[in-house]
Amino acid sequence: MRAKIFVVLESVFLGLGMLVLTPSMNPTSSVGKTGSPLQAQTSQTSSTIVSQTSSKGTQPKPLAVWECTTSWYGEDFDGQPTANGEIYDMYAATAAHQTLPLGSIVRVVNTRNHRSQIVRINDRGPYVGGRELDVSYGVARRLGFDQRGLAKVRLELLEVPSHPSTDHRN
Secondary structure: OHHHHHHHHHHHHHHHHHHHHOOEOOOOOOOOOEOOOOHHHHHOOOOEOOOOEOOOOOOEOOOEEEEEEEEEEOOOOOOOEOOOOOEOOOOOOEEEEOOOOOOOEEEEEEOOOOOEEEEEEEEOOOOOOOOOEEEEHHHHHHHOOOOOOEEEEEEEEEEOEOOOOOOOOO
């Protein structure tokens, strides 16, 4: 039990560290309420770190915001390699998305209970129609939809890496 708690805490601190230290880019076009950011924008580079904050001054200002349906994946994939070559940890603050660059940082907000979690995109998927994001089991549990399996969420793109990771599943 202590090992699992340690892994979760380590993953959270790693994700937060990446959010602060990783350079990002700022897409020039915004996204409406549904859909995903224009993928052409991800080819731009920038060395600035997202440091803009909301009017409350507590959270980074999103580069893009949209809503989608998310699911989670867990034990069947735990210990398997992800698209960026990492080993999947079902308790880590990570997610899979089909088109966002690997290494992107996204805030996922459950629209039902308003719980949120910052995750790093390290895998590709989901491969089920009508779903745009697959989060780890640990994230689903923290967002309160692990029992339901699916949730409507708001995605807030916080950071896109200036040098996207190589997708190892070519």
